[in-house]
Amino acid sequence: MMSEKILYSFTAIFDSPDEVSHATEKVVEQGYTKFDVHSPYPLHGMDDAMKLPPSKLGYVALVFGLSGMVAALLTMWWISAVDYPIVIGGKPLFSFPAYIPIVFEITVLSASIATVLAMLFVFFKLPNNSHPLHGTEYMKKVSSDKYGISIQAEDPKFDEASVRKLFESLQAREIYSIYWDNEELTHKHKILEPKFLTFLFVVAIISSGTAYFTLNKLMYMIPFNWMMDQPKQSAQQKSLVFSDGFGMRQPVAGTVARGYMPYEFKGKPDVAGEKLINPIPISIESLKLGQVKFDIYCSPCHGYHAEGNSRLRGQFPNPPSLHSEKVRNWSDGRIFAVLTEGQNIMPSYATQLSVDERWAVINYLRVLQRALDAKETDLQ
Amino acid sequence: MSSSTVEYQKKELPAKVKTVGMTLLLVGLIIVVLGYIVNPTRTAYNNIIGFTFLASIGVGSLFFVAIEYLAGAVWSAPFRRVGEFLSSLIIILPLLFIPLLLNMNNVFHWTHPAPADKILVEKAPYLNVNFFIIRVVVFWLLWLAFYYFITKNSRKQDQTKDQLLTKKNIKISALFMPVFALTISFTAIDWLMSLAPHWFSTIFGVYYFSGTVLAALAAATIFIIPLSEKGYLVKGIHTDSYYSLGALLFAFTNFWAYIAFSQFLLIWYANLPEETIWFLARWEGNWKFVTIGLLVFRFLIPYVGLLSQPSKMNPKRLIIMASVILFAHYFDLYWLTAPNFSKGEVTFGWIELGFPIMIAGLIILVFIYKTKKENLVPIGDPKLKRGIDFRL
Secondary structure: OOOOEEEEEEEEEEOHHHHHHHHHHHHHHHOOOEEEEEEOOOOOOOHHHHOOOOOOHHHHHHHHHHHHHHHHHHHHHHHHHHOOOOOOOOOOOOHHHHHHHHHHHHHHHHHHHHHHHHHHHHHHOOOOOOOOOOHHHHHHHHHOOEEEEEOOOOOOOOOHHHHHHHHHOOOOOEEEEOOOHHHHOOOOOOOHHHHHHHHHHHHHHHHHHHHHHHHHHHOOOOOOOOOOOOOOOOOEEEEOOOOEEEEEOOOOOOOOOOOOOOOOOOOOOHHHHHHHOOOOOOOOHHHHHHHHHHHHHHHHHOOOOOOOOOOOOOOOOOOOOOHHHHHOOOOHHHHHHHHHEOOEEEEOOOOOHHHHHHHHHHHHHHHHHHHHOOOOOHEE | OHHHHOOOOOOOOOOOHHHHHHHEEEHHHHHHHHHHHHHHHHHHHHHHHHHHHHHHHHHHHHHHHHHHHHHHHOHHHHHHHHHHHHHHHHHHHHHHHHHHHOHHHHHHHHHHHOOHHHHHHOOOOOOHHHHHHHHHHHHHHHHHHHHHHHHHHHHHHHHOOOOOOHHHHHHHHHHHHHHHHHHHHHHHHHHHHHHHOOOOOOOOHHHHHHHHHHHHHHHHHHHHHHHHHHOOOOOOOOHHHHHHHHHHHHHHHHHHHHHHHHHHHHHHHHHHHHHHHHHHHHOOOOOHHHHHHHHHHHHHHHHHHOOOOOHOOOOOHHHHHHHHHHHHHHHHHHHHHHHHOOOOOOOOHHHHHHHHHHHHHHHHHHHHHHHHHOOOOOOOOOOOHHHHHHOO
């Protein structure tokens, strides 16, 4: 049985830290390179005795710390100075002092996470969790109250007899030979088998799908709805309070909306012509407003000069000239009635023109009329 | 492993050092006296820098010694005497604060507040000449008392080798901690913050504390490493023992940056005129370059220089970095003080050189005086042998 096994290392047990560090120095002197020292707790000065090179872990921390720093800085610069620039508290878009705490934290975070991960997976070679020394008598002793050296068989200077002689000359308390388990040598990590990877993939899909369905479909809740459901009557809703069942109520009789002037002369343009008086005095502002509105709403049919010769002539029944004697003699109120209610084919302009604008248009029309029909006095 | 195996031979420091110390002291003293004759106000401002600098090294070293006792530090046992010698600078502190007390009206304008200045009138119960002098003297007496008791026990141990004396010193050190915390904070407020009496910063005491510890550590490092390398201390000290000096210097460099930045960030962010005025005074004109220089000398150079593990154990590197840090502490105090004297324009001339030269001479001479009277190594300390054998 024993002969089938492959030798991993020769180990020696010592009683005190001083003995083991002395022995370590001797082992180094003999030129062995593939060996390890085991103790229940860290021994000061052992790095020196083993002639270990300085740890490379510091470089991992440095590189990842610096990249975390640069990444944090670039991210914040891009977010707050490039992609979505908002001035906050009167500070410049790129306010370096405000970034320092975050840059510091990210630097520390990425350096420490990278250090731990590098330590576990690069330096400790996880998930390689089996080792020939595990479960041996030697390991039980050096993890409680003894100190041990293990020289590996793969060391180029390794030779069973000479190592044993060296250990004996160093007055080792006990000497063990450690063998590989056959299984350890032939073992393949199950983690890389296609079956396992498929299984992992299926589990990932099922669990994420289940989680998605449960959280987003089964257990979905409106985040908060206090503003949606209020104890108040909405428009068009049935009311239980009023006997007629309407939620919306009529205003009190005689109520007039702000800025609204009722028109009393519907269907009676002649009465309007007698009773309505133009309230807008003639002024530059009023005439300019009238011109703008006339050019927009009246000129398409009546023409810019109210002569009835517009660009639409021929497509509709021809609009009349407003320079006829009839229109000239109409009172402002009579024209107001036409603008408000429409006449023949002309529709009402009450929705397009406010009351004041209608009067302004009439004032401007008077100017146009006067221009073609000037009085003697105007020429003087 | 008993302490009797330690071999220590007391050696005198070379006479050259004493000559250097004497020359520095004389030159510095002449400049200071001339300065007080020519421009008393400006010299008084420099006196404040000098006093706070010397107090930093003296009181900071005592803090360093006390914290070593409290933490039961082993690595520092062979070096502890250097800290004790430097803390004896406490004794000569009056040399620097008495001339100032005579010139208070020139530098502290809270001594004569205008009646319309409501803030200063309301601060008068704390900021008045009598109470100020009482505080200065009481603080000094407290420091002196703790210095006396701690070093007395330490000296006694050289003869008696009584381990109980270490225990006694641990108790005294524990008492010293709150006293140190309060006295150093109020010293910072009294001497430095009250130069701009309308301004306030709640972290100011900690800011001065961080500089104090750095200055004491740097001064100790500058003495420890040449002494140890040239064999004035005990034999067999490994460079691993220097590692802790380097690590502490590095740690407190970061601590200073952390505190200084905390003070700056809050004031910068809140942007209140009554607070920002203090930083603006240090950013206007060519003071801007002094402020940037502070960042470089106090943080960037020591940080990069002490970042790696080997650099914390390299004697040459440590001496250079400790010198930079000690210089940066003086520079920092100059940065805190001088903008109150000359706004917008950096003033630097021969008057500014007087106090640093004089203080360098004083430190060297006091150190030589102590080395003549006492052992450079606490040979009775029970931790000494373990301290010499210290390995990382």
